[in-house]
Amino acid sequence: MLQQTTIAAVRDYFEKFTRLWPTVHELAAAPLDDVLARWAGLGYYARARNLHACAQAVVSRHDGVFPSTAADLRELPGIGDYTSAAIAAICHDEPVAVVDGNVDRVMARFLALENPVRDEKPLVRSRVQEAVPRRAGDFAQAMMDLGATICAPRRANCLVCPLEPQCLGTRTGNPLAYPVPPAKKAKPERFGHAYVIVHPDGSIFVRQRGPKGLLAKMTEVPGSDWTANGQPPAFPLSARWTEAGTVVHTFTHFRLTLTVWTASASTPLDEGWWSAPDSLTSEAFPSLFRKVLATAGALPIP
DNA sequence: AACACGGGGAC
DNA sequence: GTCCCAGTGTT
Known part of the structure; x- marks a missing residue:
């Protein structure tokens, strides 16, 4: 969790994770979707997938006991040069360089x-x-x-x-x-549309993002591609669409502006599910889609 | 070697 | 606004 993330941002997530899954066996047995939902908002979601894969590897390859040397730790998912050295040095006094x-x-x-x-x-x-x-x-x-x-x-x-x-x-x-900063390049701008479909019973239509790339496997509301040029909205179903506002979100390597549209409808799209108001907060929404839902009036402003 | 990959806290 | 955080994996 602490990879590229401050202690202040991590603390509450760490408390919840260790309370929910106190052992490597319990974490390994948990559904990945549950781990992602609990990670939602922390960012760098590959860490959550690596953490889960790491727990499963420790259980399957090492009988549930973490290896002791930096070289063996380095083979586990999500454990790179820094983390392997830190564990080996701090837990076992292995004489390795720990460079964060x-x-x-x-x-x-x-x-x-x-x-x-x-x-x-x-x-x-x-x-x-x-x-x-x-x-x-x-x-x-x-x-x-x-x-x-x-x-x-x-x-x-x-x-x-x-x-x-x-x-x-x-x-x-x-x-x-010192250190001399690397030459930084400007962040490109991208634009898109987000479609918040509200069922008459108050639930919202959501779906899971693809298995690779940005925010992989996290929950989203339907939307357009994010392209460099602003395109007009292409609504996913026929309804009375209203513009609720815009959301600006900065990722690591680009800045995104989404126009948020809302409509009332009861017909679902091809893939996805209706999320009732009570369950909405437990979905695996990255911060971007929390902002979208807040703009649509479907979530309290975080 | 360069890039993709989030989000928030501190200034 | 900018900087940077107990980095890793992919190309």
Whole structure:
């Protein structure tokens, strides 16, 4: 959950997940759709699918017990270089380099890297690896906490930093110049339409998104493709359609503006289901579609 | 190596 | 508005 996501955003989700599925066996046995529904709103939904696949792999390949080494952990779904090293170091004191975003920043400053740290991964990893002491887990957490509290994104606090005597960044006089940001490109704009069909009994017609790509397998309301040019709406059924407003949502790599349309109808579309008002909040809606439903007046403003 | 992949909190 | 978060998987 904490991959690219702050503790503040994760905390409530973590509490609910561990209460609902306290063991790897229970998580492995849970339907994926339930896991996705509980993940809804947290983003990066591949993590939820990986978490579920990881639990199943631990049960099927490892008899329900997590492997102990970074190399073996690295084979599990959703466990990459960082997470495998963090588990091995913190749980078992394996002497491996644990490099998260905090450590990237600390090392970019410590080494005064002139290139974006993304392009210096091998160097950073090897320099951290050389420094790993006997208490590898404590070292890993110390480095991450140093980045989180002292060598922070907008403040370096060099006066209280234990690495200051050997830090090249502070020696340049402007440690905040590091890490050098990668050249960023503008976010494209996309546009589309969302169709909120309200049944006379108050339920909303929803469906599941496709198995791949953005927001895969999450719940949505019917809508158009999201293209760069604004197209007129193509309503999915004949009814009295009303424009309820627009929703603007920023994804990682583009900005989307959806026009929200509502109509009353009782005929379902090909694929999907009617979701009653009571069940609407437990559907696997990403934040985008929560905004759409709020704009349509079908959900309280989140 | 570059890109796809969400959402929110802090400033 | 911008930046960045205890990154991973795919191409």
